Amino acid sequence: MSVPERGFPTAEFEARLDRAQALMAGAGLDGILVMTEAEVRYFSGYQTLFWQSPTRPWFLFLPAKGKPVAVIPEIGAALMRRTWVEDIRTWSAPAPEDDGIGLLTDLLAPYAGRGAKIGLPKGHETQLRMPLGDYERLIAGLPGLEIADATPIIRGLRMVKSPREIEKIGHICAIASRTFARVPDFVHSGQPLEETFRAFRRACLEEGADDVPYLVGGADQGGYHDVISPPSSRPLQAGDILMLDTGSVFDGYFCDFDRNWAVGRADDASRRAYDVLWRATEAGLAAARPGVTCRDLFRAMQGVIAEYDTGPGDVGRLGHGLGMQLTEWPSHALFDETVLEANMVLTLEPSLSYGDGRIMVHEENIVVTDGAPVLLSTRAARDLPVIG
Amino acid sequence: MSVPERGFPTAEFEARLDRAQALMAGAGLDGILVMTEAEVRYFSGYQTLFWQSPTRPWFLFLPAKGKPVAVIPEIGAALMRRTWVEDIRTWSAPAPEDDGIGLLTDLLAPYAGRGAKIGLPKGHETQLRMPLGDYERLIAGLPGLEIADATPIIRGLRMVKSPREIEKIGHICAIASRTFARVPDFVHSGQPLEETFRAFRRACLEEGADDVPYLVGGADQGGYHDVISPPSSRPLQAGDILMLDTGSVFDGYFCDFDRNWAVGRADDASRRAYDVLWRATEAGLAAARPGVTCRDLFRAMQGVIAEYDTGPGDVGRLGHGLGMQLTEWPSHALFDETVLEANMVLTLEPSLSYGDGRIMVHEENIVVTDGAPVLLSTRAARDLPVIG
Numbered sequence: 001m002s003v004p005e006r007g008f009p010t011a012e013f014e015a016r017l018d019r020a021q022a023l024m025a026g027a028g029l030d031g032i033l034v035m036t037e038a039e040v041r042y043f044s045g046y047q048t049l050f051w052q053s054p055t056r057p058w059f060l061f062l063p064a065k066g067k068p069v070a071v072i073p074e075i076g077a078a079l080m081r082r083t084w085v086e087d088i089r090t091w092s093a094p095a096p097e098d099d100g101i102g103l104l105t106d107l108l109a110p111y112a113g114r115g116a117k118i119g120l121p122k123g124h125e126t127q128l129r130m131p132l133g134d135y136e137r138l139i140a141g142l143p144g145l146e147i148a149d150a151t152p153i154i155r156g157l158r159m160v161k162s163p164r165e166i167e168k169i170g171h172i173c174a175i176a177s178r179t180f181a182r183v184p185d186f187v188h189s190g191q192p193l194e195e196t197f198r199a200f201r202r203a204c205l206e207e208g209a210d211d212v213p214y215l216v217g218g219a220d221q222g223g224y225h226d227v228i229s230p231p232s233s234r235p236l237q238a239g240d241i242l243m244l245d246t247g248s249v250f251d252g253y254f255c256d257f258d259r260n261w262a263v264g265r266a267d268d269a270s271r272r273a274y275d276v277l278w279r280a281t282e283a284g285l286a287a288a289r290p291g292v293t294c295r296d297l298f299r300a301m302q303g304v305i306a307e308y309d310t311g312p313g314d315v316g317r318l319g320h321g322l323g324m325q326l327t328e329w330p331s332h333a334l335f336d337e338t339v340l341e342a343n344m345v346l347t348l349e350p351s352l353s354y355g356d357g358r359i360m361v362h363e364e365n366i367v368v369t370d371g372a373p374v375l376l377s378t379r380a381a382r383d384l385p386v387i388g
Numbered sequence: 389m390s391v392p393e394r395g396f397p398t399a400e401f402e403a404r405l406d407r408a409q410a411l412m413a414g415a416g417l418d419g420i421l422v423m424t425e426a427e428v429r430y431f432s433g434y435q436t437l438f439w440q441s442p443t444r445p446w447f448l449f450l451p452a453k454g455k456p457v458a459v460i461p462e463i464g465a466a467l468m469r470r471t472w473v474e475d476i477r478t479w480s481a482p483a484p485e486d487d488g489i490g491l492l493t494d495l496l497a498p499y500a501g502r503g504a505k506i507g508l509p510k511g512h513e514t515q516l517r518m519p520l521g522d523y524e525r526l527i528a529g530l531p532g533l534e535i536a537d538a539t540p541i542i543r544g545l546r547m548v549k550s551p552r553e554i555e556k557i558g559h560i561c562a563i564a565s566r567t568f569a570r571v572p573d574f575v576h577s578g579q580p581l582e583e584t585f586r587a588f589r590r591a592c593l594e595e596g597a598d599d600v601p602y603l604v605g606g607a608d609q610g611g612y613h614d615v616i617s618p619p620s621s622r623p624l625q626a627g628d629i630l631m632l633d634t635g636s637v638f639d640g641y642f643c644d645f646d647r648n649w650a651v652g653r654a655d656d657a658s659r660r661a662y663d664v665l666w667r668a669t670e671a672g673l674a675a676a677r678p679g680v681t682c683r684d685l686f687r688a689m690q691g692v693i694a695e696y697d698t699g700p701g702d703v704g705r706l707g708h709g710l711g712m713q714l715t716e717w718p719s720h721a722l723f724d725e726t727v728l729e730a731n732m733v734l735t736l737e738p739s740l741s742y743g744d745g746r747i748m749v750h751e752e753n754i755v756v757t758d759g760a761p762v763l764l765s766t767r768a769a770r771d772l773p774v775i776g
Contacts (some may be wrong), residue, residue, distance in 0.1 A: 006621070029684060045753065047602055047618055048604070048617060048618065049601075049603070049607035049616070049618065050616040051604050052601060052602050052635065052713075052714045053512050053713075053715040054424075054514075054515060054715065055708070055715050055719070056512050056704070056712055073499070073704060075615075075616065075704055075705065076616060077637045077764070078613055078614040079614055079616060086763075092704050093704045094512070094513070094704055094721065095704075095706060095723060095725075096478065096511075096512040096718055096723060097723065098514070099438060103497050120520065122520035122521040122524075123484075123519055123521055123650055123744075124482070124487070124519060124520050124521055125442050125443050125482075125518075125519070126442075126520070127442060127515065127516060127517050127518065127519070128516035128523075129515050130515065131510055131511055131514050131515070131539075132508065132514070132515075132516045132693070133510040133511055133537055133539075135516075135520075136510075140445050149521055165410045177537075190398060194598070197598075198593050198598075201589075201593050201599065202590050202593050205586050205590050205593075210585075210586075210618075211589065211600075211603075212599075213437075213599070213601055213603075214437050214440050215437070215599075216436070216438065225464075225466055226438070226466040226467055228438040228463065228464060228467060229435045229436060229467050230435055230436065230437070230598075230640075233394070233724060252618075258578040265516050303424075316444075316462065316463055316480050316481045316482055316483075317482060320443070322684070324440075325442055326440045326441050327441040327442065327443050331482055333482065333484065335483065337486060342740070
């Protein structure tokens with residue numbers, strides 16, 4: 001197995017910025033301010049787990065012309081200097097009285113002075129990763145500045161992946177696929193579910209994952225009831241249906257898919273649910289072509305699911321985008337009319353409710369191409385596998 | 389080793405809410421709205437890794453009287469029903485046209501109608517975990533509602549831990565301490581740093597961690613230069629100073645401390661830096677008493693650091709609070725006049741710059757008591773340890 005080179009060449013960041021600036025020109029924006037982990041990394045290459053500390057805000061400004069400007073805590077300066085960003089402005093953070101607001105005001109005051117319009121991601125799936133009070137103070141100190149929603153621009157850029165991004169996602173999908181294939185070796189009846197989780201994490205690290213930040217699942221007699229819980233200490237037992245769903249990471253890119261197993265024996269209802277969802281995924285694979293909408297993709301899968309779904313388990317959609325975040329735009333849902341393009345990386349995630357409040361979820365990761373989609377995850381077994 | 393019971397009894401959530409409501413009454417607040425992982429979990433017990441998906445917002449409203457009200461995506465309803473929260477209002481998310489805003493408006497309209505004041509954490513170390521555009525729309529639809537900053541209330545509550553919280557943090561600190569003690573067994577010269585990280589993660593899981601979400605560090609000849617980078621693939625070599633800093637987790641509670649080693653041999657400058665920081669930590673341990681401020685604690689450590697620090701490495705503070713998040717209020721810094729109280733869990737994190745841009749960081753985790761603080765991490769070795 002060859003391991004993809006880490007990071008990206010400068011040309012990749014130049015291309016991302018070029019596209020952003022072309023879109024800014026079309027939207028009449030004089031710049032875009034981003035502040036979340038994924039967006040700062042996307043345009044700068046700045047990668048650190050330090051974002052887990054909520055204490056300090058981080059800012060990257062993309063001007064309409066020229067290179068990005070970083071406004072960041074001094075603790076991150078050495079790492080930011082290793083990226084392609086040259087204009088790095090720092091302050092000694094944390095500093096509740098002025099956590100970057102003065103520096104941001106200096107940067108943006110000329111824009112405000114001429115009544116410019118800058119973008120900020122403030123739409124669906126975005127967050128304001130700074131104190132709301134600081135944001136209100138920043139805006140109040142920049143009279144004349146117009147703030148527009150930059151979500152459509154960022155969303156449009158990030159949904160379509162580069163070959164190097166696809167290579168990284170493909171690599172972590174292969175690592176997780178190998179880990180799932182080993183589940184029968186390290187999962188067994190009598191094992192507390194939290195030990196199953198710990199064993200999965202260790203195996204996935206052995207297979208080459210940098211980390212396994214997301215691992216959820218469930219196990220219960222004749223089917224699980226919930227797909228986002230932490231593991232209990234209940235031992236697995238014959239008759240359980242077990243599901244594990246992982247977002248593992250390589251070089252800052254996620255996989256996101258799951259697998260289902262029957263422990264000891266498989267009940268008929270669960271076998272039927274599995275069959276329906278396996279075929280729903282096939283319908284998704286057949287439908288995922290450029291020009292098709294996410295809504296179409298939803299309907300293609302839902303058409304099969306309807307054979308068996310008894311409601312009301314409502315996970316809200318049947319898949320989504322995937323990349324630097326566990327879940328990204330778009331959504332395979334009735335509301336989403338995004339048109340598929342080549343090089344979008346997506347999950348197909350059909351789910352259904354059955355029996356007395358049981359739920360089952362299947363998930364695969366694909367990349368859209370000009371022809372049939374390419375599976376990045378190794379396709380799930382055709383029939384519900386039974387393990388010890 | 390006994391493993392602490394997971395979760396909390398309902399009485400713990402009742403006590404948290406009682407204290408919040410007493411503080412609300414003092415501040416003239418009619419309720420508090422929270423939406424971040426830590427705050428929703430603190431008041432409800434709702435625990436899931438699903439927060440890693442940025443797609444869906446989650447809300448918990450704490451009224452001035454009565455129990456919390458959850459306004460959450462339907463996918464989380466089953467898990468929320470296992471908490472002590474009874475009033476659970478859900479919608480089919482994601483739904484960009486109305487991701488909970490209608491339900492929140494219904495909930496808050498009576499408050500707006502009577503010109504009530506509700507709190508929202510909008511101060512230092514807080515974030516708005518919902519789209520800014522949705523927040524603006526929510527507020528615009530609630531004329532008459534006054535929004536105050538609830539940060540002082542939330543900060544005051546969360547800084548002082550309960551015995552059960554301290555037990556969980558102590559448990560993960562013990563797990564990480566045992567893992568650090570095993571480092572000489574699984575770290576060796578010639579090992580690429582990314583393999584060192586992977587080996588540490590596996591060992592920490594073996595020792596009983598639920599997860600190792602935060603692991604940073606550095607290694608370089610005669611000292612490392614940066615403390616928040618992901619690992620390189622550079623092999624460790626004789627003369628390196630290696631640092632590993634982990635935020636591992638048990639039942640949703642973090643440890644956060646580091647250890648330093650010399651590979652093969654220790655240079656004099658690094659041995660001196662280590663000695664100074666070890667003694668700076670001792671000064672912090674001696675100073676950490678109820679009634680002392682975080683500023684005092686900073687000065688106690690900085691007084692020792694000044695013996696050797698040559699600047700300008702600026703990590704901004706010399707420690708912080710610890711609990712459900714890797715870093716929490718308060719900060720051991722000149723700006724922070726928080727008065728220490730028994731049952732605060734803190735890091736002591738002295739750092740210094742030396743030589744040609746090298747940096748060294750020490751870190752321990754403690755709980756403040758009525759007398760001397762109790763170390764939750766096993767104290768670092770007196771002298772810089774040399775490993776193979």
